[in-house]
Amino acid sequence: MFTAFHKVVSQFLEFTPREKEILESAFTFRQIPKKCKLVCKGEVATELYFINKGLIRLYYTKAEEEITGFIFKENLFASSYDSFLRKEPSIQTLESMEDCEILVITHDNLEDLYKVLPKINILTRKVAEQRFINSQQILSSFLLESPEERYRRFEIQHKDLLQRVPQNVIASFLGITPVSLSRIRKRMQES
Amino acid sequence: MFTAFHKVVSQFLEFTPREKEILESAFTFRQIPKKCKLVCKGEVATELYFINKGLIRLYYTKAEEEITGFIFKENLFASSYDSFLRKEPSIQTLESMEDCEILVITHDNLEDLYKVLPKINILTRKVAEQRFINSQQILSSFLLESPEERYRRFEIQHKDLLQRVPQNVIASFLGITPVSLSRIRKRMQES
DNA sequence: CCATTTTATTATCTTTTGTTAAGCATCATT
DNA sequence: AATGATGCTTAACAAAAGATAATAAAATGG
Numbered sequence: 001m002f003t004a005f006h007k008v009v010s011q012f013l014e015f016t017p018r019e020k021e022i023l024e025s026a027f028t029f030r031q032i033p034k035k036c037k038l039v040c041k042g043e044v045a046t047e048l049y050f051i052n053k054g055l056i057r058l059y060y061t062k063a064e065e066e067i068t069g070f071i072f073k074e075n076l077f078a079s080s081y082d083s084f085l086r087k088e089p090s091i092q093t094l095e096s097m098e099d100c101e102i103l104v105i106t107h108d109n110l111e112d113l114y115k116v117l118p119k120i121n122i123l124t125r126k127v128a129e130q131r132f133i134n135s136q137q138i139l140s141s142f143l144l145e146s147p148e149e150r151y152r153r154f155e156i157q158h159k160d161l162l163q164r165v166p167q168n169v170i171a172s173f174l175g176i177t178p179v180s181l182s183r184i185r186k187r188m189q190e191s
Numbered sequence: 192m193f194t195a196f197h198k199v200v201s202q203f204l205e206f207t208p209r210e211k212e213i214l215e216s217a218f219t220f221r222q223i224p225k226k227c228k229l230v231c232k233g234e235v236a237t238e239l240y241f242i243n244k245g246l247i248r249l250y251y252t253k254a255e256e257e258i259t260g261f262i263f264k265e266n267l268f269a270s271s272y273d274s275f276l277r278k279e280p281s282i283q284t285l286e287s288m289e290d291c292e293i294l295v296i297t298h299d300n301l302e303d304l305y306k307v308l309p310k311i312n313i314l315t316r317k318v319a320e321q322r323f324i325n326s327q328q329i330l331s332s333f334l335l336e337s338p339e340e341r342y343r344r345f346e347i348q349h350k351d352l353l354q355r356v357p358q359n360v361i362a363s364f365l366g367i368t369p370v371s372l373s374r375i376r377k378r379m380q381e382s
Numbered sequence: 383c384c385a386t387t388t389t390a391t392t393a394t395c396t397t398t399t400g401t402t403a404a405g406c407a408t409c410a411t412t
Numbered sequence: 413a414a415t416g417a418t419g420c421t422t423a424a425c426a427a428a429a430g431a432t433a434a435t436a437a438a439a440t441g442g
Contacts, residue, residue, distance in 0.1 A: 060335055067334050082327050085320050091331075118309065125316035128323055129276050135326035136273050140282075142333045143258050143366055144251055147429080166389065175334055180429055182391055338399085357419065371399055373421055389438070397430070407420080412413105 001029055005050050005103055008075050012126040019117060026113045027103040032096050038078075039094035045083040046107045051076055054100025055164055058092050059172075068173040071097070071161060077127055078102075097165065147176045148184050192220055196241050196294055199266050203317040210308060217304045218294040223287050229269075230285035236274040237298045242267055245291025246355055249283050250363075259364040262288070262352060268318055269293075288356065338367045339375050 002024050009015065015023060027050070032038070039045045041061055049056065049072075056078045058069045069092055072078035083090035084107065105113075113120050141150050151174055155162060161170070168178035176184075193215050200206065206214060218241070223229070230236045232252055240247065240263075247263045249271060260283055263269035274281035275298065296304075304311050332341050342365055346353065352361070362372035 060331060062335055069331065069334060082324055085324060118312075121309075121312040121316055125312055125319055128316055128319040132319055132323040132326055133273050133276060135323060135330060139326060139330050139333070140251060140260065142330070143260060143363070144253055168389065172334070177430060178390075179392090179431085183429085186391080359419065368400060369420075370401080370422090374399085377421080383442100385440100385442090387438100387440070389436100391434105391436075393432105393434085395431085398428085400427070401425085403423090405420105405422085407418100409418080410416095412415080 001052070002027075002103070004052055004075055008050075009123065013119065013123050015119075019119070022113070022117055023120075026109045027105050030102050030104050032100050032102065034096055034099055036096045036100075037093060038096070039080040039083065039090050039092070041091060041093045042089050043083075044087055045080040045090050045094070047079070048081075048084060048105050048110065049078045049094075050103040050105075051078055052101040052103065054102070055097040055161075056094060056100060056102075057097050057169065058094050060092055066093075066169075066172065068169050071158075071165060071169070071173065073161070077131075081131060097169075142175065147174055147180065148188070150174045151181065151184055152188075192243070193218075193294070195243055195266055199241075200314065204310065204314050206310075210310070213304070213308055214311075217300045218296050221293050221295050223291050223293065225287055225290055227287045227291075228284060229287070230271040230274065230281050230283070232282060232284045233280050234274075235278055236271040236281050236285070238270070239272075239275060239296050239301070240269045240285075241294040242269055243292040243294065245293070246288040246352075247285060247291060247293075248288050248360065249285050251283055257284075257360075257363065259360050262349075262356060262360070262364065264352070268322075272322060288360075333366065338365055338371065339379070341365045342372065342375055343379075 002020075005027075006015075006020060009023070032054075038047070038049065038056065051072055051074050053074060056072045058072070058078070058080060060067045060069055078094065080090040080092045080094050082088075083092070087107075110120075110124075141153060145153070151170075154170065154174065167181060171178040171181035174181065193211075196218075197206075197211060200214070223245075229238070229240065229247065242263055242265050244265060247269045249260045249263070249269070251258045251260055269285065271281040271283045271285050273279075274283070278298075301311075301315075332344060336344065342361075345361065345365065358372060359369035362369045365372065367375075
């Protein structure tokens with residue numbers, strides 16, 4: 001149950017078997033069905049998730065429309081991290097796109113963990129740094145690339161998601177409408 | 192020289208006088224003129240900066256054109272953080288827009304600091320978290336808002352920068368051309 | 383297996399932005 | 413005061429994206 005988790009964590013930081021136990025005990029295992037909301041817009045996110053299996057989508061709601069901010073897949077820490085860190089109501093919703101198996105840690109449990117195992121500060125620092133780097137990469141693609149180029153990059157970086165995620169979700173993630181993405185795909189085919 | 196620095200740091204974490212001394216000794220003071228490059232595209236960023244005075248701009252270069260990624264002002268940690276963290280050549284350039292007074296810490300000095308004062312992990316964690324939150328906010332404005340709305344938000348959030356920064360720099364930061372920003376401003380005036 | 387819903391494509395029209403180029407205004411420097 | 417550099421605005425045109433709607437295709441749930 002924790003195999004993937006330890007593998008990912010060890011890329012950031014080494015833990016002794018005893019420390020791993022402590023770490024494990026702070027998490028709970030949870031199975032959730034498709035279309036299950038883990039964080040609702042307007043509520044404070046109190047949990048962090050590690051995905052063993054499944055897909056989780058983070059989206060904004062604007063005028064009845066869902067605009068995807070990120071798609072988390074296996075071996076990633078998913079969260080409405082912004083809300084979790086600031087302890088402010090989330091402007092995002094976090095929702096499963098497939099049946100998922102996840103590891104869950106609450107804000108309180110994490111605080112306790114900091115006390116018992118100060119080393120965790122290093123881990124969460126590196127996770128935060130990772131999230132920052134990732135966020136920067138997406139941001140730079142908005143500044144430097146056209147929608148078509150962003151889609152090409154998405155195709156390369158997330159080939160697997162093309163099969164698992166509806167096109168309109170990808171479109172909103174790329175900052176365009178589904179109609180526009182459909183046109184881009186057509187243009188690309190023709191040439 | 193360290194007054195502003197301590198004030199900002201104390202928002203994240205408390206330090207004893209002794210700890211503050213250690214912290215200070217890891218930094219050096221530096222004065223740089225306008226248009227001075229702190230990090231060049233293609234080089235690994237080995238320093239972090241705290242701005243006492245002045246403006247520092249982070250930009251990408253694409254086809255002879257400079258596209259602004261961020262503008263750092265007083266009391267902020269400026270850096271090509273991505274490159275600094277990954278120790279990979281930067282795809283960004285970090286350059287002063289005004290004469291600046293900055294505090295500088297090198298990668299090595301920071302590593303030493305982690306050993307002497309493990310608490311620093313908490314500080315850098317919170318700085319990384321802050322950078323992530325900030326990055327997320329900008330990213331969401333690209334997903335949710337039109338260029339005009341982004342400019343309105345910029346006007347409100349960074350009134351001071353409107354006076355200090357040329358409009359074409361702001362335009363590229365908003366992901367549009369200077370011509371387009373000029374049109375947007377005209378539209379806004381008319382209504 | 384059918385009925386319903388969701389998703390994707392296509393067409394039309396409008397709006398916006400990009401591109402290029404020209405004309406001014408401003409500012410710093412000599 | 414003249415010079416050049418830089419930045420802002422405007423215009424004209426091309427290209428792309430948004431909005432809306434109709435249709436087709438695919439997935440979902442009973």
